[in-house]
Amino acid sequence: MAMIPSFFDNRRGTIFDPFTWEPFKDFPFPPSSLVSHENSAFVNTRIDWKETPEAHVFQADLPGLKKEEVKVEVEDERVLQISGERNVEKEDKNDTWHRVERSSGKFLRRFRLPENAKVDHVKASMENGVLTVTVPKEEVKKPDVKAIEISG
Secondary structure (H helix, E strand, O other): OOOOOOOOHHHOOOOOOOOOOOOOOOOOOOHHHOOOOOOOOOOOOOEEEEEOOOEEEEEEEOOOOOHHHEEEEEEOOOEEEEEEEEOOOOOOOOOOOOOOOOOOEEEEEEEEOOOOEOHHHOEEEEEOOEEEEEEEEOOOOOOOOOOOOOOO
16 A cells, blocks of 8 residues: 555645645646636626516616626517626736636627517616616417307
């Protein structure tokens, strides 16, 4: 067993701490090159869609974004598109990054609206980092039913 080098050789006599362990510490490239400071997918954009008797309501968590950085559009007649961009924080050459977890970059989400959506009356508001898009609903016209008298 002594012939096989331990992966944790340089940690003999210490307790292994998974929260402070840096697996790439001894590699020839700097750890900051492992993580891009720009996550173009912006995968954390979560959007809820609920339907009330009066409207379809979309809510998106967009912490740190201003309303000027978000676009709400209706395209192709009934496709609601919510997009925006969170800019990357400017790097200073004297800064040392220890962890980069906040997303940055562009995001885009699309939702096909149902037939009863009033696409000409969409409203959007933003408060405390939550975007709310309200799409009013039209009354679905019930077909006129004409009774036919049966002869005979």
